Amino acid sequence: MGGAAVELEAGGRTVRLSSPDKVYFPEPGYTKLDVARYYLAVGEGITRVLRDRPTMLERYPEGVGGESFYQKRAPKNLPDWIPTAHITFPSGRSADEICPTEPAAVIWAANLSTLTFHPWPVRRGRLDHPDELRIDLDPQPGTDFGDAVRAAHALHAFLDEQGLRGWLKTSGGRGLHIFVPIEPRWTFTEVRRAAITVGRELERRMPDQVTTAWWKEERGEKIFVDYNQTARDRTMACAYSVRPRPHAPVSAPLRWDELDAVDPRDFDIVTMPVRFAELGDVHADMELHPYSLEGLLELADRHESDHGVGDLPYPPDYPKMPGEPKRVSPSRAKNKK
Template sequence: MSGDDGARTVRAGRHTVEVHRPAKVLFPAGEGGAPEYTKGDLVDYHRAVAPFMLPHLRGRPLMLERHPDGVDGPRFMQKNTPEHYPEWVGRVEVGKEGGTVCHTVCDDSATLVYLADQAALTLHRWLSRAGQVDRPDRMVFDLDPAGDDDFEAVREAARLVGELLDGLKLPSALMTTGSRGLHVVVPLTRRQDFDEVREFARDAAEVLAAAHPDRLTTAARKKDRGDRLYLDIQRNAYAQTAVAPFTVRARPGAPVATPISWDELDDPALHARRWTIADAVEQARTRPWAGIMNRPRALGPARRRLNALRG
């Protein structure tokens, strides 16, 4: 990087990106010793994590969660790609009710750096890719605890979801959300459309909730959940998004949504905000999802097994 405090020039792959106000604080120092992080820190993190993050972003429509004045300022959820974005930033136009939306696509490290300059803290990705946007290649179970301090319930729910998926012969991977819970992610072959995938996820969640009614629920309304963990399958719908692996969350200390291995689920130190931009790249280098995302499955055989469980 070079330049004064007003701007820095960053070379990322084939492009040069000007980073404006790199010293601007996006994550103020906070209670409990949460460190301060600047826009320059976010840029540096995006550059370092790019080799690990880009495979989870390429070809996918994104919704950008932008915080131009940092996490304490207003939040903007951006779907349409502004005309002033560089021509080398990827785009995909997708149909939605009432028209189309031109989503940003992040295919390279330069785009990751540019989005950091735009104070796009969190990248929310579609579960499908351009070319077949109606055919997801990921299914996500979002394990949402009743309270911020109830991670043990998340850990237990993840084990139950993993055991069910193993029984259905579906490979699965774990990710901390950087917020409160965990995601369980299943790679798919894109043979089913969103409606079929969401119906499968809902039926699987209902099997688990019926088996553990005191601990798990599929109730969408918070008032109906009590202190039970919510098995959220709503990400599995057309035009819905889920936080991308290795993206930063807009919370004190800059926590990161971080892939983990199933073995790490037993680590007593694990929690939803375990990794931040200070150490998430180290976790990425362990490649906790190695061999999982390249083993996609169709849901046909698993559906037959699930139907047998449902009786």
């Protein structure tokens, strides 16, 4: 099943791809080899994104219609040329995760049926200090990509006011991700506090369109700024990652001046290589511009002193954090009274 193995050249290494004819996307008929060739075509871009970052693999051994799983721990058959980092989870457990440094590592992971790559916002040299502030604009039921675009424009204006620059990409679905490269001086807790501050500022400017409400029952038909995507061990699909949807979309890096003209479905494993060949990696210089979080953290302090707002709930699998409000949905809290 899947045909005889083939060998692919990636950055000077030869990587074996088993079952290359195995269909991963039944509707368009895209195969494992198609996915691998896609990653070869954008290899320079995705290698920049993943370089030295602990990375979780989202694997689909039977393609998008079958079962899938997330792999955090480095596989036992890991080649000696793919480095790892020993990371600690909020539970106190730890694991060695792969840290890709070259295109061949991406193809090696694709051979394991990896469609989507989920890198941490840290490098293996500084595992407790993120070098990216990641902002997730997540459309809730009743909203769409156009609503996320409007929120992104407001975010762009706010970042400009703060002297910050965000790099924009599609999520591969209906949402948008904006990454701000930062100096690796702050902890996960501090970076999350900055993300909450960004969300609250957007919420203040667009109260009928944006929310930071953690509980789904409170969000309404708005764009949710998912601040918990900045918590330790929370990751987001990286730029150029293939997403497990029927038409094989990818998370596409964008320029801000393109935002009003694009549709997320414009970008898939067939169209993105064409775009990459024409434009290259439009985020290539992202790491050259690290910013400070001091301004956002000062604004967070003012929010707390002037408006009495502090931390927001963590995900349910996290240990109780200092200063965190009750982790109970409003409806459940009401029913307990």
